[in-house]
Amino acid sequence: MxxxxxxxxxxxxxxxxxxxxxxxxxxxxxxxxxxxxxxxxxxxxxxxxxxxxxxxxxxxxxxxxxxxxxxxxxxxxxxxxxxxxxxxxxxxxxxxxxxxxxxxxxxxxxxxxxxxxxxxxxxxxxxxxxxxxxxxxxxxxxxxxxxxxxxxxxxxxxxxxxxxxxxxxxxxxxHPLIEQLASLRPNAEERARREAEPPVLLVLPGSRRSEIRHHLEVFGQTLGQLQSDGARLELVLPTMPHLVESVRAGVAGWPVEPNIVVGEPEKRAVFRIARAALAKSGTVTLELALSAVPMVTAYRVGAMEAFILRRAIRVSSVILANLVLGNEVIPEFLQENCTPDNLARALKPLLSDTPERKKQVDAFASLDAIMSTxxxxxxxxxxxxxxxxxxxxxxxx
Missing domain, CATH: 3.40.50.2000 (Glycogen Phosphorylase B;)
Structure with a gap:
């Protein structure tokens, strides 16, 4: 006792x-x-x-x-x-x-x-x-x-x-996100901006310094390829106060300058107007899916971590939204497959009315019922x- x-x-x-x-x-x-x-x-x-x-x-x-x-x-x-x-x-x-x-x-x-x-x-x-x-x-x-x-x-x-x-x-x-749906769903005005030109593209490299280090360079090269292919974009990169300086330094050489927004309310505001997202794998994929924002996901880690994870992971997808949906609708590119060519090729169709975009949006519509309590x-x-x-x-x- x-x-x-x-x-x-x-x-x-x-x-x-x-x-x-x-x-x-x-x-x-x-x-x-x-x-x-x-x-x-x-x-x-x-x-x-x-x-x-x-x-x-x-x-x-x-x-x-x-x-x-x-x-x-x-x-x-x-x-x-x-x-x-x-x-x-x-x-x-x-x-x-x-x-x-x-x-x-x-x-x-x-x-x-x-x-x-x-x-x-x-x-x-x-x-x-x-x-x-x-x-x-x-x-x-x-x-x-x-x-x-x-x-x-x-x-x-x-x-x-x-x-x-x-x-x-x-x-x-x-999931706590289901208590926050009002902050993730666009109103009529925000929905109109989501559909307007140029499209708002969210860039989400991660919430830790190591993730930013692993993802910012390849994300910048991907956006450069999209620009070279003629894509007109309004880039928004949400981050947190303690990461602003690291993010600014990391995007300094990007061919397209992103608008950096700071804080959780500001992040949710741009989620509500975004046409698509390029995101590091994690909980943010579920946030995006609940916001009906189609995405391409990527993940890079150090060589030692990659060696261990390859031998340990026993699921076909590491994307949280894919796991909840029970369907691999969101493309993911991990480690050596996380290249500008792959990311740009998968991202471009999500910026307009295409079957690839519709497939994700339709799948996301079932999340409320799946996650209901x-x-x-x-x-x-x-x-x-x-x-x-x-x-x-x-x-x-």
Whole structure:
């Protein structure tokens, strides 16, 4: 029995761990609903960023300490990462929460969860955002049975995958993007601009410096080819404040100067008027699809990462929107296939009324039904499962 339960503490204490900005937003939404459910009789402790802090979390450390990308960078920072994992697990045990919620970032959060479960099996653990067990390292699903009580899935096909892989209980709660459809869908005026000339082409090289480094040069060469072929374009490149200088330096030699817009609201505004997009693979492909913006996707990583991923990935597509649709409607060009010739050839038909463009737009029209959660938003469904798991844990302790 953990100390909190032994002392008969009144109220609930919930420990959350989120180490990236996307997880921080999910955690903040969850905390808001949990506070609505539990009132003042709940304390939030753990690891999170600005959004979770605004909802009342006192973070153990700044999540910027873990803003590491790439295998080489991880290896260089490994002692620090391991220290923070130990520090977080120790804090969970010392806090003796009613439940631990780990949010995404499985390389960090799952190591915390395993340590906690080995030291106090009475603490229920919920994993908010499934690791990609359906794409690579499927054995993780079954291993998670030992330290995860419930998985909250953002993608509709994930519960079936957990059942097939004999993992812990998994529930589809809905992707947070389905709560944001109003900001992704154009009004009449924006739809008219989407159809007007010259077409607005979104360029989305990624949200990390390493991704920008890998993609900006080939994207610039692709746009140069389109210009040489006679395409008239209005280029828009959305980015975040901390990446502006890197982006400006990277596009300085482009043959076509993009309009750089900064911030999430500004990005959504140009999504609503864009005719097509050239995008790095990732969650942004699902945003574009929900906005009905046809796209060509690309992905490049370093040689070491490519070597490992080639041997690990077990799905035919790495495009999130393709996986949700169950159909490879979006062209993707990875590593050596990510060339200006390939990208320009696939992108040009999307700029006008062609069968290639229609195929994507028609497929995207089915996403609302595929991703629907009924009337309950994802954060509410997530909170209900967290509370149910917490109550079961308290009753069994």
């Amino acid at each position: 953990s100390p909190a339960r032994a002392t008969g503490r009144i109220g609930r204490r919930i420990f959350l761990v989120a180490t990236e900005e996307s997880g921080d937003r999910l955690g903040a939404g969850l905390m808001k609903v949990l506070r609505q459910r539990l009132g003042d009789a709940v304390d939030f402790v753990g690891v999170g960023g600005r959004a979770m802090t605004r909802e009342g979390l006192s973070p153990l450390f700044a999540i910027e300490e873990l803003s590491i990308i790439g295998f080489a960078a991880v290896l260089a920072q490994l002692p620090k990462i391991l220290r923070l994992i130990r520090q977080t697990a120790d804090a969970v045990i010392a806090t003796a929460p009613d439940i631990l919620v780990i949010i995404d970032s499985p390389d960090f959060t799952h190591r915390v969860a395993r340590r906690v479960r080995s030291r106090d099996a009475a603490i229920p653990i919920v994993d908010y955002v499934s690791p990609t067990v359906w794409a690579w390292r499927p054995g993780r699903a079954r291993a998670m049975l030992r330290y995860v009580d419930h998985v909250l899935a953002l993608l509709p096909f994930e519960p079936d995958q957990y059942q097939k892989l004999r993992g812990p209980p998994c529930s589809y709660i809905g 009924g009337r309950e938003p994802p954060s509410v469904r997530a909170a209900d499962i967290v509370l149910a798991t917490m109550r079961r844990g308290r009753q069994g302790s």
